[in-house]
Structure formats: C-alpha cells, structure tokens
Amino acid sequence: MADSSKPVTGENYPVPLSPPLPAISKNLELARAMAACSKSSLFSLSACDVIYEDEWLIAVNKTQGVYCESVLGSVPRFLGDSAMAGAQSGEIKISLPELHLANRLDRDTSGVMVITKSHKVASKLVKAFTDHKVSKSYIAFCVGSAPKWKKIIVKSGHGRSKFGVWRVYAAADVGRSLPGGSVVRDMETSFEVLSVNGQSTKEELPESRKDEEEEEETIVAQSKSLIDIDARKDEILIRARPRSGRTHQIRLHSQYLGIPIVGDVKYEGVTEWNGKIYDSHELHAESLYFVHPITGIPLKLQAPLPSWATQALQPQQQEMNSAASLKPMP
Numbered sequence: 001m002a003d004s005s006k007p008v009t010g011e012n013y014p015v016p017l018s019p020p021l022p023a024i025s026k027n028l029e030l031a032r033a034m035a036a037c038s039k040s041s042l043f044s045l046s047a048c049d050v051i052y053e054d055e056w057l058i059a060v061n062k063t064q065g066v067y068c069e070s071v072l073g074s075v076p077r078f079l080g081d082s083a084m085a086g087a088q089s090g091e092i093k094i095s096l097p098e099l100h101l102a103n104r105l106d107r108d109t110s111g112v113m114v115i116t117k118s119h120k121v122a123s124k125l126v127k128a129f130t131d132h133k134v135s136k137s138y139i140a141f142c143v144g145s146a147p148k149w150k151k152i153i154v155k156s157g158h159g160r161s162k163f164g165v166w167r168v169y170a171a172a173d174v175g176r177s178l179p180g181g182s183v184v185r186d187m188e189t190s191f192e193v194l195s196v197n198g199q200s201t202k203e204e205l206p207e208s209r210k211d212e213e214e215e216e217e218t219i220v221a222q223s224k225s226l227i228d229i230d231a232r233k234d235e236i237l238i239r240a241r242p243r244s245g246r247t248h249q250i251r252l253h254s255q256y257l258g259i260p261i262v263g264d265v266k267y268e269g270v271t272e273w274n275g276k277i278y279d280s281h282e283l284h285a286e287s288l289y290f291v292h293p294i295t296g297i298p299l300k301l302q303a304p305l306p307s308w309a310t311q312a313l314q315p316q317q318q319e320m321n322s323a324a325s326l327k328p329m330p
Helices: 025-041 068-088 119-130 249-256 307-313 315-326
Strands: 050-053 057-062 110-116 135-144 151-159 167-169 185-196 217-220 234-242 283-291 298-302
Touching: 025 068, 050 298, 057 068, 068 110, 110 119, 110 298, 119 283, 135 249, 135 307, 151 249, 167 249, 185 249, 185 307, 234 249, 234 307
Parallel strands: 110 283, 151 217
Antiparallel strands: 050 057, 057 110, 135 234, 135 283, 151 167, 151 185, 185 234, 283 298
C-alpha cells in the first residue's frame, strides 16, 4: 500500500539545453537599459531613417540602443512636420493616422521596423507575420570557433519557466508544459556564414551550376551543445533567417551553435574584443519581404548595413587602401 504521508512529486518538466544567464549580465543589462532610456527620450525620427513610406505604412531603420516604443512615439511628429511642409506648399493634408507597430526589434537590434497607419492594415500585416508569410533576414557579428559548415538549419524548442529567461529546449520537448503554465514551442533558424576573420566565404559558382541550391545541413537539438571554451576564437559574420518568430531566436541559436553574438551579454557574447568594449549586441534586421497588405504588390524593405557589418566584410580592402596611402609619392 502506498505511503500517503510522502509528498507528491511535481511534474517532470523538460530541462533547458542552454545555460542560465551569466552572473555578470544583471548589472550590465541594467546599465544598458538606463542608457537606452536616456537615448530613447532624446530620439527624433528624421527623413534619413525612413526606408519606405506610402499612405498605409512607413518603414524605418531603427537605431541601435533605442526602444521600439520611442521610435513609434516619434513618428507623429515626423508626419506632422511633413504635413506642415505640404500645407505650406498648398497640398491638402488629412489628420494624422492611427499608428501601430507591425514588428518589434530588441532594444539593441537595429534595422527594418514597420509601422502601419490604420487598424485595418495593422491586423492584416500582423496576421502575415503570424502566418509566417513575411521573410526576414538579419546580419550578426559573432565571435567563436569558425564553423565547419557554410549553411545550416537549426531546429529546437523554445520557452521559459515562470519568471525565467528564454532558453533553448530539445526539439523533442516541443509541446511539453513548463513551470508557470507555458509550453515549449518550435524554433527554426537558417544560418549562412558570410565571412570569417574578414575573409569572404562567398564562392563564385560556374555558370553551369548557377541554378543549383547549396545544400543546407540540419541540426535538430536534442542535447546540450558541446562547446570547447579553449578553442580558437574567430570573427564570424553571419546572415540568419528565422523561420519562426520566437523571442531572442537568433541570439539563442547563435549561442547554441557556439558563435554567440558580440556584445550579447545575456547569451555568452563577448563584451570586450580586440580592445573594444561593446555596450550592445551587434545584430541588425537587414530586410523584410512580404506582399503589401493593400496593394498586393511584393515589397522588399532593406536597411543599410551598420558600420560594424561593412567593416567585417571589407577589412582586406581597408588594409589595401591604408597600405596605398602610406606609399611614398614618386
């Protein structure tokens, strides 16, 4: 007969594959948040930030270290200034629209952010994101051991316990319950290495193979990633395409692959590298591709690359230019 005096054991919850937050992250994240609050309070959208605009939506290149809500809050003034300029030129202007964020970016992530100008457009575009009908690409600067793969797909679980942080879970744990009532959801990201230590990994295919798609290796996460902390550290520029829209998805999968994003203190990214201290992570929302919710026309929105990305792609050219400038005049 069972002993009823023994405590009933809790549910067998899934165990995360990624580590908890580093101890150093708490104070650094607080300092970054305070700096971002100050920067955000002073933020003002300018014409050079605008990537695309029509009567239904506006796309901007979000600044690193600025909150999405601050960008959204600065749009009315920008549109109002444009309306005033139009009024002075004799154009007829209507009242300012109701603005909504169609997508969100982390505080320190720069790049394409879309703001809609009506409830109708917002609902249609949000549904397109939810239904995975929006293609997204990101550029990230990472430090870790140079991957042996050129392209790879990572499939795993994603979730967090009550009051916890986002973690990678095994793909087999998708659908299982976590403490607090949430469940592990699926997460999939495609990665491509663009350069390693400044050397481009792009290879020009022969004309006869132009139409061939490069085969992508697939990793299905089932166990903790075995990362050699003593391995050589390389600078790696990657392009990531999230095939699901989970919080911190690219950051988590980069960590799992052993190439955490530079400055990403939450997920083991270096905060100091080659004598430079990083106060934010180097992740950029490069592009969004979707069908316009009103016109039905395919629309590709692309943000200019930040300096850290162009520098990682072109160090050889910079060295050549520097060497040329040091040559004595004939």
